[in-house]
Amino acid sequence: MKFTIKAKLILATIVQLSAALVVFYIGNNNAYQLNKKIDEIIKVNTQRINLSAKIAEDVQFITKREKDLILSKDREVLMDLVKQVDARTEDMENRYAELKDISDEKGVEILDNFQLRWSEYTSSFAKIKSLSMGVKNDSTEQLAYEISSTTARQKALEAVTIVSQIVRKNEKALEAANLETNALYESGERLMWIILGVSLLVATVLAFWIIITITSSIHKAMSAIKAVSEGDLTVNIESTNKDEIGDLLEYLKDMIVKLKEVITFVSTAADQIAAASEQMSSSSQQMSQGSTEQAASTEEVSSSMEEMVSNIQQNTENAQATEKIAIKASDDIREGSHSVNETVQSMKLIANKISIISEIARQTNLLALNAAVEAARAGEHGKGFAVVAAEVRKLAERSQVAATEINTLSSSSVETAVTSGRLLVEIVPNIQKTASLVQEIAAASIEQNSGASQVNSAIQQLNLVVQSNAATSEEMSASAEELANQASELREAIIFFNVGNNLGKKSRRKVKPRKKKPEVSEHMIAAKSKKSSGVVLDMDVDDDSDEEYEQF
Amino acid sequence: MINDTIITQSFLSFSLGGEIFAANVAKVKEILEVTKLTKVPKSPDYLKGVINLRGTVLPVIDTRVKFGFPETEDTVDTCIIVLTLVIDGDEVSVGALVDTVSEVFETNSEEILPPVSIGNKFRSDFIEGLIKLDDQFIMLLDVDKVFTDEELLVVKETGEETTI
Numbered sequence: 122m123k124f125t126i127k128a129k130l131i132l133a134t135i136v137q138l139s140a141a142l143v144v145f146y147i148g149n150n151n152a153y154q155l156n157k158k159i160d161e162i163i164k165v166n167t168q169r170i171n172l173s174a175k176i177a178e179d180v181q182f183i184t185k186r187e188k189d190l191i192l193s194k195d196r197e198v199l200m201d202l203v204k205q206v207d208a209r210t211e212d213m214e215n216r217y218a219e220l221k222d223i224s225d226e227k228g229v230e231i232l233d234n235f236q237l238r239w240s241e242y243t244s245s246f247a248k249i250k251s252l253s254m255g256v257k258n259d260s261t262e263q264l265a266y267e268i269s270s271t272t273a274r275q276k277a278l279e280a281v282t283i284v285s286q287i288v289r290k291n292e293k294a295l296e297a298a299n300l301e302t303n304a305l306y307e308s309g310e311r312l313m314w315i316i317l318g319v320s321l322l323v324a325t326v327l328a329f330w331i332i333i334t335i336t337s338s339i340h341k342a343m344s345a346i347k348a349v350s351e352g353d354l355t356v357n358i359e360s361t362n363k364d365e366i367g368d369l370l371e372y373l374k375d376m377i378v379k380l381k382e383v384i385t386f387v388s389t390a391a392d393q394i395a396a397a398s399e400q401m402s403s404s405s406q407q408m409s410q411g412s413t414e415q416a417a418s419t420e421e422v423s424s425s426m427e428e429m430v431s432n433i434q435q436n437t438e439n440a441q442a443t444e445k446i447a448i449k450a451s452d453d454i455r456e457g458s459h460s461v462n463e464t465v466q467s468m469k470l471i472a473n474k475i476s477i478i479s480e481i482a483r484q485t486n487l488l489a490l491n492a493a494v495e496a497a498r499a500g501e502h503g504k505g506f507a508v509v510a511a512e513v514r515k516l517a518e519r520s521q522v523a524a525t526e527i528n529t530l531s532s533s534s535v536e537t538a539v540t541s542g543r544l545l546v547e548i549v550p551n552i553q554k555t556a557s558l559v560q561e562i563a564a565a566s567i568e569q570n571s572g573a574s575q576v577n578s579a580i581q582q583l584n585l586v587v588q589s590n591a592a593t594s595e596e597m598s599a600s601a602e603e604l605a606n607q608a609s610e611l612r613e614a615i616i617f618f619n620v621g622n623n624l625g626k627k628s629r630r631k632v633k634p635r636k637k638k639p640e641v642s643e644h645m646i647a648a649k650s651k652k653s654s655g656v657v658l659d660m661d662v663d664d665d666s667d668e669e670y671e672q673f
Numbered sequence: 674m675i676n677d678t679i680i681t682q683s684f685l686s687f688s689l690g691g692e693i694f695a696a697n698v699a700k701v702k703e704i705l706e707v708t709k710l711t712k713v714p715k716s717p718d719y720l721k722g723v724i725n726l727r728g729t730v731l732p733v734i735d736t737r738v739k740f741g742f743p744e745t746e747d748t749v750d751t752c753i754i755v756l757t758l759v760i761d762g763d764e765v766s767v768g769a770l771v772d773t774v775s776e777v778f779e780t781n782s783e784e785i786l787p788p789v790s791i792g793n794k795f796r797s798d799f800i801e802g803l804i805k806l807d808d809q810f811i812m813l814l815d816v817d818k819v820f821t822d823e824e825l826l827v828v829k830e831t832g833e834e835t836t837i
Contacts, residue, residue: 483749490704493777497683497698514776
């Protein structure tokens with residue numbers, strides 16, 4: 122079972138409170154007693170004294186009126202005096218009754234005594250009254266006076282004495298009460314003083330105990346936390362106390378362990394980040410270079426595309442021209458075909474004519490032969506004619522040969538022409554097809570042209586993108602370098618913590634080649650200032666950790 | 674120019690089935706173009722038909738058939754040589770259908786070579802001789818012998834019948 126600070130404080134408070142309660146109770150009790158006494162004094166004794174005094178006064182008032190009654194002669198005055206006495210008597214009787222009510226046994230006895238005296242006086246007074254109210258003369262006056270100065274006076278005096286007895290008695294009672302209250306007060310005061318002293322002693326002891334235990338724990342915790350605050354995570358924490366501070370120290374221990382882990386992790390992570398960011402920097406530089414090259418290539422491609430576009434345009438124009446030419450050629454060929462047909466007709470005509478000539482030549486030949494035959498049969502006489510006939514026959518033969526040749530030629534020409542015509546006719550649809558194809562080519566070229574323009578614009582956009590990529594890559598490179606710097610800064614910041622291994626040294630070595638920035642971490646400056654501010658360093662926690670300690 | 678030994682004679686040359694033949698001009702009456710031939714029923718196959726020659730009936734013999742050449746269609750050069758044959762002392766005109774008629778030429782009798790054996794193609798008895806012309810021979814036909822008696826008889830009969 123843990124005896125926690127809370128429990129301690131609660132215990133101390135309970136002790137204090139109970140002491141206070143005891144004191145309160147005693148004080149209250151005393152006060153109550155005193156109050157009761159005072160009440161008694163005020164309500165009873167004082168009232169008794171008061172009433173007694175009043176009664177005494179009433180008695181004196183009445184006795185005085187009695188004298189006046191004797192002395193006065195005036196009837197009215199007498200009546201008035203009687204009235205006064207009656208009224209006063211009534212008052213006094215009331216007071217008497219009241220006094221009797223609040224009187225104790227002895228008081229009642231005294232009052233009975235008074236009553237006795239007073240009734241005796243009253244009878245005396247009645248005598249005086251009747252004497253005074255009657256016919257007054259010297260004798261009555263004398264008698265009255267006698268009564269007044271003897272019996273009445275004595276009785277009144279006795280009554281007053283008795284009443285003053287009550288007063289005295291009560292005065293004694295007051296005195297006794299005073300003594301009693303004084304005793305009460307003194308006893309209460311003493312008791313309170315004793316309790317106060319005891320409780321003070323107990324409270325002091327408790328407070329000292331609590332303070333000592335808490336401060337010792339807190340001191341431990343403080344020294345540990347101070348060590349941690351100075352970055353020393355190798356601090357050895359022993360917690361013996363089974364209170365909150367002990368828990369705190371346990372947690373601090375856990376925290377230190379975690380912190381160690383975290384710092385180690387952060388340190389390695391920072392190393393990794395530094396390495397990664399360096400790599401990233403170089404990669405992004407490469408990327409930037411690549412992007413630049415890409416941009417150049419893209420521009421080349423763009424210019425090539427433009428050339429291509431112009432070529433395509435040329436192609437389009439050529440195709441259109443070709444189309445026109447093809448259409449014209451088609452028309453020409455149709456005309457040519459027509460001409461060839463005409464030629465064929467002409468040739469056929471020629472052949473026809475030539476066959477006529479051939480026929481004529483053949484017949485001439487035949488005639489010449491016949492002539493030759495006739496001449497031969499005529500013998501010597503027909504010799505000359507035979508020569509002529511032979512010549513004619515030869516001419517005819519030559520004509521026939523020529524005609525045949527012409528015929529052959531013309532027929533072959535006709536054949537050729539017909540073939541040509543057929544071919545031309547066949548060519549026409551081909552050329553028309555060619556024209557339409559060329560038209561399609563032209564259309565395709567136009568489309569190609571627009572496509573190429575689009576491609577060109579796309580390439581230009583690409584170029585822009587590539588350029589922006591290059592810029593971004595450069596930015597990224599810069600960012601990576603910045604990151605590396607940050608990582609190194611982080612590492613340097615983490616060196617502040619001493620976790621008991623060679624983390625700091627390792628980091629330090631790695632950090633060194635990096636260019637140092639002027640704004641090297643406010644952490645370091647803070648740490649420096651902290652260290653120079655002269656706090657007590659926990660130097661003897663771990664000796665070997667000092668080796669890794671870095672002085673900045 | 675004319676002496677006893679050397680007699681200059683005129684011949685009419687014509688081609689038939691790729692060979693060149695010649696006939697003595699003295700036997701040739703005239704040369705005709707092929708005109709409409711009238712077929713004669715029940716006539717021998719070498720008798721092509723008859724034609725009207727200036728009012729007379731002229732029997733036309735298909736020489737190709739006669740000579741055993743394959744029969745061909747007539748061409749523009751196909752001619753009819755009207756020959757005058759002497760049969761039993763009577764002069765008979767006969768038309769011989771030949772492929773082409775070439776020319777009339779003169780030659781000395783010396784240049785006429787005797788007919789030699791020219792294979793079994795022709796009966797050499799109606800070949801009078803051979804005349805060398807350039808690098809080929811012209812077969813000189815004995816027109817009278819070409820057509821046998823009975824043949825000519827038919828011809829003669831035909832001619833007579835037609836004449837009548």
